[in-house]
Amino acid sequence: MLSNRACNNLDEQGYTALSQEEKSKLDIALRITPILCIIVVIFGIYLQDWRIFATLTVFGILGAATTRWQPFDVLYNFFLRHILNSPQLPPSPLQKRFACGVGAAFLVGATITFYLGALTWGYVFGALYIGAAGLMALTHFCIASWIYNRVIKTGDPSSA
Numbered sequence: 001m002l003s004n005r006a007c008n009n010l011d012e013q014g015y016t017a018l019s020q021e022e023k024s025k026l027d028i029a030l031r032i033t034p035i036l037c038i039i040v041v042i043f044g045i046y047l048q049d050w051r052i053f054a055t056l057t058v059f060g061i062l063g064a065a066t067t068r069w070q071p072f073d074v075l076y077n078f079f080l081r082h083i084l085n086s087p088q089l090p091p092s093p094l095q096k097r098f099a100c101g102v103g104a105a106f107l108v109g110a111t112i113t114f115y116l117g118a119l120t121w122g123y124v125f126g127a128l129y130i131g132a133a134g135l136m137a138l139t140h141f142c143i144a145s146w147i148y149n150r151v152i153k154t155g156d157p158s159s160a
Contacts, residue, residue, distance in 0.1 A: 002027050009140035012149055014093020022087075029086050030140065033063075033072040034133040037103070041110075041133075045126045050114035053107050053126075060104030067091035070100060098152070099136075099144035103129060 002010075002024040010023050010030065018026070037056065044052035063070030068077075068091055077088050092100070110125035136142045 006140045009142070012095065013099070013140070013142050013145045014095035015090070016093075018090065025087050026089065028084065029076060029081065029089055031137045032076050032080065033070060034137040036072045036075075038130050038133050038137065041107075041126050041129050044110070044114070045123060048114055048119060048122065050111050050122075053111040053114060053122075057104050057107040057111055060100050060107055063092065063100030064097045064104060067097070095142070095145035095148045098148040099142050102144040102147075103133070106132075 002020060004020075006027070007020050007023050010018070015023060015030075037059070040052060040056050044050075044056070059071045063073070068074070070092065073089050073092070080086075081088055106125050106129045110122050110129070113119070113121035113125060132143050
């Protein structure tokens with residue numbers, strides 16, 4: 001069973017409608033997208049290739065703009081879940097979509113800086129992305145979702 005802390009972290013990401021048992025069943029599944037993103041970012045840093053970051057930026061934008069069409073989530077839902085004998089990912093809550101948008105902003109920074117040959121800045125954007133996605137993959141704690149809940153959601157009159 002997933003720990004209370006991990007469940008609270010998933011609640012921060014907007015998965016409040018899921019029970020602790022459902023969250024436990026999705027534990028590994030909810031770690032796959034950030035892990036795959038980290039792998040691609042590491043590959044992009046290693047190759048210093050802005051096109052890899054540009055492609056991953058599109059993935060982030062799709063994750064921010066839609067509830068079910070982040071490409072790594074689609075890959076999981078249509079293929080990997082059958083291999084892992086795991087349930088389908090639920091639609092992405094607003095907090096997770098916000099986090100995808102924040103991630104896409106870092107990826108835009110990496111795309112532009114690698115394109116311009118400003119490698120140090122490309123490494124910085126890549127490292128920040130890896131750090132945030134790594135924290136989420138390891139603990140389910142999402143910095144961007146936390147910020148959303150504390151800053152944006154509290155300023156929303158409909159959230160009161």
